[in-house]
Amino acid sequence: MRLELINIGDELLIGQTINTNASWIGQFLSEQGVRVSKSIVIQDEKMDIVTQLTECLNRADVVIITGGLGPTKDDITKITLCEYFEGNLVMHEPTLKLITDYFAARGRAMLETNVQQALIPDVCTVLTNLNGTAPGMWFERNGKIVVSLPGVPYEMKPLMTDEVLPRLKERFEFADIFQMSVMTTGIGESFLAEKISDWETKLRQEGLSLAYLPSPGIVRLRVTSYKGQSDRNRVYELVQELKTIIGDYYYGEEHDSLAQVVGKLLMAQKSTVGTVESCTSGALAAEISKIPGASAYFEGSITTYSNALKKRFVHVPEEVFSQHGAVSKECVEIMAAEGLKTLQVDYCIATSGIAGPDGGTIDKPVGTIWVAVAFNGGVFSKQFSFGGNRERNIQMTVLAGLNLLRLKLLNRIPA
């Protein structure tokens, strides 16, 4: 099965909206062993939709389309597909009922434009949308399939999992792939490649493939076999070897985030954590509690953005500011140690740094960050020089804080 993706929307081309639908669908399908061969973004123009769909159907067996199903005047996907497949729009009563119920449940008035969303081409199968007002549509012609889904992510995703995937599985044999991933942090892509070069060569000689999947602060390494479960044991062995080579840079598997891994360690050790944040300003606390159930180990956090609050809440003495500055080993260690006491937690992570764009000096340029971890019996800290922009510096600091705590929880940091 060859599958291509068309995302329709001027807002995607002019960059107003980031195309998270393409990445989500790509990831979702790749985990089912289906590869999106090509993904194309086009504008809300009838001719563009028709031309692109024709092109894609020349190559692909399945074309998934997202977007352009909204109630406003620039949403033209439904009428265009209706014409393309030579159908007529007819009122679809079950959809009308769902839309009516949708508005009733929210206590909101239903508009004429919403009623029109229940007009559906009579040449498609309706894919029921329980999370919004635009249903999905499944068209077939000459053995090829075209699926149209709303562009709103939380409407599109359940339609993919509950409606589209089961129907695709009925129609196509899914490739038998077997994949394992290893998550790394604290080491760049080049250095990682150098470190695992011999291992990688061996892997490729065995017909397996390796993907480096970097995001800020993280590189995911993914091994893929196209022989499926029969390669399972060999892939597993190779991944174990890989972990040994990588050592402390290895932090988790598959989709693990650092926050998840740290959360699991804290749960296993029945320990709690809190944060005292300056440059990250709550972003570290927010990252920790992104994990559902974080309340089992996360107590809370103090953002001491001003020096006044650093004094009042975590008792950083004036001399520390005058002698070392707020971005210093001395300051961040006091923040962590005092946070441990006042938050009454087993571990406290503290951050202080120059996120930028302003505030840098020759001694402490933008991107200079101190992170400390306090625990019952001590505190340790580390300086980082991220040198990126504000957003990236904050993001990298969040990951650095979680990683230091992880290493401490694993007894990899002597104390």
Added chain:
Amino acid sequence: MRLELINIGDELLIGQTINTNASWIGQFLSEQGVRVSKSIVIQDEKMDIVTQLTECLNRADVVIITGGLGPTKDDITKITLCEYFEGNLVMHEPTLKLITDYFAARGRAMLETNVQQALIPDVCTVLTNLNGTAPGMWFERNGKIVVSLPGVPYEMKPLMTDEVLPRLKERFEFADIFQMSVMTTGIGESFLAEKISDWETKLRQEGLSLAYLPSPGIVRLRVTSYKGQSDRNRVYELVQELKTIIGDYYYGEEHDSLAQVVGKLLMAQKSTVGTVESCTSGALAAEISKIPGASAYFEGSITTYSNALKKRFVHVPEEVFSQHGAVSKECVEIMAAEGLKTLQVDYCIATSGIAGPDGGTIDKPVGTIWVAVAFNGGVFSKQFSFGGNRERNIQMTVLAGLNLLRLKLLNRIPA
């Protein structure tokens, strides 16, 4: 000028990396009056790159390519383009020096793979990359232009602004567009469309176009004229009319975020703000201090994730938990009022809600959120029913908190 974009990378197709480059380039160029006509993601395969490039060059005058220039074995864009344009790879000494300096400045050892990044096709103009090790490349053939840029966003962006745009402006006449945007919050796309329907009809009759650009909690409305500055006054008048129609839902212009608008209001009123957060767990504080210079008005924050910290830090009495629960008007108003005192700020925003996926009840389903704002003289609060997933509920709560403070600062909320 017709421009198409090719993003190369398996990691984009399998959804490991979100394609923020496409959105950034789309937005950057659209502000220059250049529209990305189509944007295509393909895999790191030589044949795919060659085929796609040929297809794009049949339609477009300019093709911008990102990705596949890294030092690892799966990065094949450079060698493919070198062959496509019938050149040879030669050592480019200025690039080698930049790479050497890049590693020296970071105190890191240079690897053989990095040296190879200084091998450049002798048929292109080198676009100097000051932020990484892979330079950009500018190819020309038969009056058409192909630009290859690294996929790392903070390397790609300066190359676009400093190298690519000036060169494009030398070669092409840029369309004379004039655009104005209005940012709205607290009203959905359908209701907004209904509210401004007559105005929108008038606008379209005058040959102007309107785009609805929704993101969670926000709808941006963008008016475009293709007559450039000559339409300036008329667009301005129409936008003023629009603001009157929208009323309190209108919060800013162009790229304003709610955090920026609130920051400006606080600066103008010489006031300070802090937050006491439960379900948002620092995300509201982090959003406020995303704005460079936020330290002028943002003091800090307390995340009282556990009820124990709600008692200890902001003195929520046990009876409130037993009688109303932590997700209640009573609790969130005490959090805000006590936060005002302990953080010593002029305004304090508090949040408490059920972000999900667990913790919902029949009375208080997932997505039930209370937000309060305290000020000198009082406190007010509002309940929201977002009903989304965890991530979205947190994001919507952050925006709701900022919007309530905005309305208070504008005296739109009686107190």
